[in-house]
Amino acid sequence: xxxxxxxxxxxxxxxxxxxxxxxxxxxxxxxxxxxxxxxxxxxxxxxxxxxxxxxxxxxxxxxxxxxxxxxxxxxxxxxxxxxxxxxxxxxxxxxxxxxxxxxxxxxxxxxxxxxxxxxxxxxxxxxxxxxxxxxxxxxxxxxxxxxxxxxxxxxxxxx
Amino acid sequence: xxxxxxxxxxxxxxxxxxxxxxxxxxxxxxxxxxxxxxxxxxxxxxxxxxxxxxxxxxxxxxxxxxxxxxxxxxxxxxxxxxxxxxxxxxxxxxxxxxxxxxxxxxxxxxxxxxxxxxxxxxxxxxxxxxxxxxxxxxxxxxxxxxxxxxxxxxxxxxxxxxxxxxxxxxxxxxxxxxxxxxxxxxxxxxxxxxxxxxxxxxxxxxxxxxxxxxxxxxxxxxxxxxxxxxxxxxxxxxxxxxxxxxxxxxxxxx
Numbered sequence: 033x034x035x036x037x038x039x040x041x042x043x044x045x046x047x048x049x050x051x052x053x054x055x056x057x058x059x060x061x062x063x064x065x066x067x068x069x070x071x072x073x074x075x076x077x078x079x080x081x082x083x084x085x086x087x088x089x090x091x092x093x094x095x096x097x098x099x100x101x102x103x104x105x106x107x108x109x110x111x112x113x114x115x116x117x118x119x120x121x122x123x124x125x126x127x128x129x130x131x132x133x134x135x136x137x138x139x140x141x142x143x144x145x146x147x148x149x150x151x152x153x154x155x156x157x158x159x160x161x162x163x164x165x166x167x168x169x170x171x172x173x174x175x176x177x178x179x180x181x182x183x184x185x186x187x188x189x190x191x
Numbered sequence: 192x193x194x195x196x197x198x199x200x201x202x203x204x205x206x207x208x209x210x211x212x213x214x215x216x217x218x219x220x221x222x223x224x225x226x227x228x229x230x231x232x233x234x235x236x237x238x239x240x241x242x243x244x245x246x247x248x249x250x251x252x253x254x255x256x257x258x259x260x261x262x263x264x265x266x267x268x269x270x271x272x273x274x275x276x277x278x279x280x281x282x283x284x285x286x287x288x289x290x291x292x293x294x295x296x297x298x299x300x301x302x303x304x305x306x307x308x309x310x311x312x313x314x315x316x317x318x319x320x321x322x323x324x325x326x327x328x329x330x331x332x333x334x335x336x337x338x339x340x341x342x343x344x345x346x347x348x349x350x351x352x353x354x355x356x357x358x359x360x361x362x363x364x365x366x367x368x369x370x371x372x373x374x375x376x377x378x379x380x381x382x383x384x385x386x387x388x389x390x391x392x393x394x395x396x397x398x399x400x401x402x403x404x405x406x407x408x409x410x411x412x413x414x415x416x417x418x419x420x421x422x423x424x425x426x427x428x429x430x431x432x433x434x435x436x437x438x439x440x441x442x443x444x445x
Contacts, residue, residue: 042327049323049395055316056396057219057270058308075327114279116220117272120401127400130328130391136433137387140440162407169411 039079046075046125053121063117066107070122074100078126089153090160096126097164105172115172119165126161128154194288196235202259203292205240205251208232209261210299212242212249214278217303218271221405222246223412228282235285245416246424269307270401277302310350317396318343321370325392334388337377341370341393360431363397367435370394375443390436399428 050071054064078096081087087095104118131154139147196204208229215225222244229242229251243250246268252260281298290298321342322335330338345366352362370393378384406421 038329042329045323045326049320049327052316052320052323053396054272056313056320057272057401058274059272060276063272063276112283113276114220114224116224116405117276120219120270120272120404123404124395124398124400125324125327127395127398127403129324129395129398130387132398132429132433133387133390133394133436136436137440140437140444158403162403165404165407166411169408173411 035083039076039084042079043072043076047072049125050121053124057121059117059121060113063111063113066111067118067121070100070103070107070118071125073103074122075125090156093126093157093160094164097123097161098168100126101165101168105168115169123161123165126157128157131157194235194286195291196232196285196288197237199236199292201236201238204233204236204238205259205261207292207295207299208240208242209249209251209263210296210303211278211282212244212251213263213265214274214299214303216244216246216249216265217268218274218278219268219401219405220275221408221412221414222417223409223414224275224279225249226414228278231282232285235288246420274302274305310347310353314343314346314350317346320396321393323392324395325388328388328391330385330388330392331383333377333381333383334385334392337374337381337384337389338392340377341373341389342396344373345369345393346396360427363428363431364435364438366397367394367432368439371436371439371443375439394432394436397428397432399425402428 047068051064051068053071054067059067074096076096077099078092081092081095082089100122101119104115104122107113107118108115131150135147135151135154137147138144138150196207199207211232212225212229215228216222225244226242229244229249230240233240233242233251238253240251240253247266248262248264250260250262252258288295318339322339325334325338348369349362349366352365371390374384374386374389374393377389378386402421402425406418406425409421410418
């Protein structure tokens, strides 16, 4: 019960944090809460996998980023906005800020091996996020091209 | 309805597409979006142009012997998602564009001369961003307040030194130092503040999530130069904030 409550509170916080980021990045006013929703979806998937199911940090970062990117691609087509309006504020909750501080803290206390450990795991998390964005934006490109190819084939059929 | 683009001269269409591309690049769009928009606008008039863009300059022209080409330089890039959305909307409406060249340029000038948000606005919202992200990583109400104060004051410092045009690396480094200092002071006076959580939330507005995302999307679009330089920018800024934190902690642990 306590775990569920923590997850819900963290997800709500990530929603409002993403909205605040949307304000900093000057997101269009009618897309602000949609971008917040995208951020909450990504972070929700991440935190449920990480602390609910005990999946490794890298894999849950990857899954969260895939969920968020798919969501922002769908929203972009739905509301006729460019993808960055949703994906740039939405990816922020997953960016590893705390591990960066921890790594610096260990290093400054002469715990070099622990610092390197934390830093490398933060870098791997960032790589997982990159893989997620890469996968979805590549697939979105394939989908767009295939739609055009299908349209061309139909056009030739009609001739 | 026929588009008015078809009746404009080549130079005028190039100028419109270059201005759109410059607006997109200064507001932080990916370079493939910049190139795609410019090519699309020129294709409306049947021109097959080459548009080349990196994060700091745009070049547009064609392969003819007597062809026209234009170049522009972008030195300061911000983030303005509203502007990206509006320029995207303009390029979407280009096939049925009703305005003349002068009217189009007036519209684009109005977009580019829109005033930037006031410093207080960005201070307050980055404060909220830092505070809520302290909650995201598991902080309580006191961590929220400390992270809010840290982000707010560091953004105030950046707004103060902005007129002197320091580099973004220097800005983020100083922001890291100030956030650590404010959180340490808060921790001294209110023991409920956990330094780790408050600093982890407070540095969130300075982490280069946008440069990172755009860099990867540029790589995916096959734009290697832009992808590499944006990823380099992201690593540079992360290094800056890490050095800032390390400098303060080093002094604290003396």
